[in-house]
Amino acid sequence: MARRKASPGADQPVPPQGADRAFDLLVVGGGMVGAAFALACAGKGLAIGLVEARPPQRDWPKGEFDLRVSALGRASQRMLERLGAWGRIAALGASPYRRMHVWDGVGGAAITFDSADLGEPDLGHIVENRAIQLALWERLEQAPDLTLISPASIADLERGPQGSRLVLGDGRILEGRLLVAADGRDSLIRELAGIPTQGWDYDQQAIVANVRPEQWHQETAWQRFLPTGPLALLPLADGRCSIVWSATEGRAEELLALDDHDFSVALTEASEDRLGRIRVDGHRAAVSLRLQHAERYVEPGLALIGDAAHAIHPLAGQGVNLGFLDAAELAAALDLARVRRRDIASLWILRRYERARRGENLAMLMAMDAFKRAFGSQLPPLVAARGLGLALTDRMQPLKRLFMGRALGLGEGLPPLARP
Ligand SMILES: Cc1cc2nc3c(=O)[nH]c(=O)nc-3n(C[C@H](O)[C@H](O)[C@H](O)COP(=O)(O)OP(=O)(O)OC[C@H]3O[C@@H](n4cnc5c(N)ncnc54)[C@H](O)[C@@H]3O)c2cc1C
Numbered sequence: 069m070a071r072r073k074a075s076p077g078a079d080q081p082v083p084p085q086g087a088d089r090a091f092d093l094l095v096v097g098g099g100m101v102g103a104a105f106a107l108a109c110a111g112k113g114l115a116i117g118l119v120e121a122r123p124p125q126r127d128w129p130k131g132e133f134d135l136r137v138s139a140l141g142r143a144s145q146r147m148l149e150r151l152g153a154w155g156r157i158a159a160l161g162a163s164p165y166r167r168m169h170v171w172d173g174v175g176g177a178a179i180t181f182d183s184a185d186l187g188e189p190d191l192g193h194i195v196e197n198r199a200i201q202l203a204l205w206e207r208l209e210q211a212p213d214l215t216l217i218s219p220a221s222i223a224d225l226e227r228g229p230q231g232s233r234l235v236l237g238d239g240r241i242l243e244g245r246l247l248v249a250a251d252g253r254d255s256l257i258r259e260l261a262g263i264p265t266q267g268w269d270y271d272q273q274a275i276v277a278n279v280r281p282e283q284w285h286q287e288t289a290w291q292r293f294l295p296t297g298p299l300a301l302l303p304l305a306d307g308r309c310s311i312v313w314s315a316t317e318g319r320a321e322e323l324l325a326l327d328d329h330d331f332s333v334a335l336t337e338a339s340e341d342r343l344g345r346i347r348v349d350g351h352r353a354a355v356s357l358r359l360q361h362a363e364r365y366v367e368p369g370l371a372l373i374g375d376a377a378h379a380i381h382p383l384a385g386q387g388v389n390l391g392f393l394d395a396a397e398l399a400a401a402l403d404l405a406r407v408r409r410r411d412i413a414s415l416w417i418l419r420r421y422e423r424a425r426r427g428e429n430l431a432m433l434m435a436m437d438a439f440k441r442a443f444g445s446q447l448p449p450l451v452a453a454r455g456l457g458l459a460l461t462d463r464m465q466p467l468k469r470l471f472m473g474r475a476l477g478l479g480e481g482l483p484p485l486a487r488p
Pocket residue numbers: 096097098099100101102119120121122137138139140220221222250251252253255256274276312355373374375376382384385386387388389390391
């Protein structure tokens with residue numbers, strides 16, 4: 069077996085001898101994507117182990133809204149419905165948004181997308197990440213043949229023709245025929261497996277906060293493109309908004325250093341008073357932004373899904389939506405292995421997943437990167453060109469419907485779990 073060790077930490081692993089548990093499928097990372105994937109594979113005759121560093125948060129004060137939220141499209145919603153988690157997510161709080169208004173902070177051109185034009189009730193929902201994870205975990209806890217191993221850290225990975233051996237921080241040894249890495253952007257499994265990534269830092273930070281606007285948000289997601297980065301105001305059911313304000317490092321540092329009053333003033337100004345005066349409600353946090361793509365998603369006995377495979381600029385709220393489609397596509401490939409009596413760890417099976425997802429994800433990564441660059445420029449010809457593009461698209465209903473349909477997940481080529 070090829071052996072790779074995690075950098076030495078506080079935990080002192082004991083040397084691997086016999087495995088404590090052996091699984092068909094070993095998933096590392098029980099965040100939104102890993103949990104959805106494990107659930108999609110459960111109850112189909114596979115012994116599944118899910119290793120997660122931190123168990124999900126179980127409860128929080130009513131009315132409190134976490135800073136980490138996701139805008140979920142229809143394909144993700146359908147998938148969560150089929151996994152039996154959507155009802156619980158809706159009960160925990162899912163705020164629909166019916167329109168999206170995007171405008172250029174320099175040229176002023178704008179475009180509005182309205183769900184009514186598609187005959188749809190909404191364009192998606194804003195949901196707290198912790199609510200999605202908890203709803204999935206509650207289902208996982210009832211799933212047959214599934215073992216949750218959490219909290220747990222990873223000390224060592226060995227890989228060989230028969231599968232992978234994970235040594236946990238407490239010395240336990242787990243074996244898996246197929247190892248799936250869903251351990252996020254800084255995936256340790258990807259690193260231990262020696263899979264390189266390509267990409268670049270955006271030299272931007274995304275500031276997240278909850279805010280209270282003076283005027284009603286009209287169940288509209290507002291996005292203004294500023295030369296320093298996009299500002300998004302996502303509507304919450306109680307009238308507040310969750311903001312994602314991406315800004316160059318220097319600008320982000322300035323904004324983070326402001327007190328609440330001055331930050332609120334800067335935010336009101338940056339949103340051009342579209343919702344009146346805006347007041348920040350609670351604390352702020354910031355995440356540095358990076359474009360990152362794994363050079364390959366699969367190797368014999370190993371697959372990467374979600375942010376472990378790709379990290380995208382949050383400007384169009386696509387990251388976890390792409391990750392859910394990875395999960396659905398890999399689960400479909402494993403279903404095929406069962407039907408055809410093929411090895412779930414074989415490249416023949418795993419490449420189906422990679423073929424279905426890698427090109428799609430790359431196209432989305434590059435499209436968002438192009439958007440970010442085009443709107444980051446103040447060069448007059450570029451400002452004029454994007455203004456013309458926005459204005460023309462806004463008037464072309466069929467094109468707008470096409471964009472909205474794709475963003476909503478009404479298009480073709482979706483994996484079975486996400487299909488209408
Ligand atoms: C500011 C911001 C706004 C965003 N908004 C949106 C949006 O509106 N819509 C959208 O679709 N996406 C959005 N995203 C992207 C989205 O948050 C990510 O794509 C998503 O969280 C990825 O999910 P994941 O499960 O792949 O990874 P993660 O959420 O990173 O989960 C990884 C899990 O693995 C666990 N883990 C990590 N290492 C180990 C280990 N060694 N051992 C065991 N467990 C481990 C972690 O504890 C965690 O639970 C946004 C991102 C940012 C930064």
